[in-house]
Amino acid sequence: MDEKGKGTDRWGAAILNLSEMGTNLDSLQKVLMKKAVFVDEETYAKASLSSQQARTIKVLEQRVNSLEKELDAAISAAARARSEKRQAEAAQRAAELRALEVTKELENTSKVFELHMEELRAKQDEISKRDSDIKVLEAIIRTLGGKESHTAG
Template sequence: MEEKGKGSERWSAAIGNLSEMTSNLESLQKLLLKKAVFVDEETFAKASLSSEQARTIKVLEQRVETLERELDAAITAAARARSEKRQAEAAQKAAELRSQEITRELENTTKVFELHMEELRAKQQEIAKRDSDIKVLEAIIQTLGGKESSSSRPSL
């Protein structure tokens, strides 16, 4: 029996809710009738078209704003890239100048080295000539020394 009591309470609450909803709908309908504007189909179609165009314009405006931001970012990136390129070109030019300077230093060092080598060869030739002269003189001395020692020896 208790279940019957609870079931009937639920039904009464549901019926009460339905009646409240009905009165709310009636109030809404009265409000719409007072405030609603009725137009012919052509006017409604034009209004719908205008509304659709307004939505399309809004979407396109947002797209334009997005593209403008992307363009600004691309311009900034291009400016940064140009700046980096100028820096790289300046560094390359400095490296080329340093390379030319080192090449000139190497060429100068090579010329000095060649001059020193020529001087060394000339001195070696001079030493070789003097060494040859010394050997000739030694041979002459030995020859003369050998004759003197045989003439200064008593004959037997």
């Protein structure tokens, strides 16, 4: 049996003992009230003490019950807190995984963008070279066209 079980058994036994003592003292007090008419001081003092002890026992029983309820509530609250903590940790792990996925997607998108930019630059360079070639050819044509018009005329 674990420590918690032993402690609970002890509390239960103690409460049962206190309850029985209280019942016995109540019975004794009732008998004394009904049956005793004249008693000596010592007997009266003992009965009075018993009555006081019975009242104290009842107060202690109530306090023990109250403390047990508080303990049960604290245990339940701790269990809820542990459960909420586990849920929060699971949500955090899921968010971290999603953040990693998004980061990888961004990196991949960035790489694809870089490749497209390199391709666009290469096409731009090719276009610029062809444009330059066209201008050279136009200049040659103008030059040749100008010589033909001079030779023809």
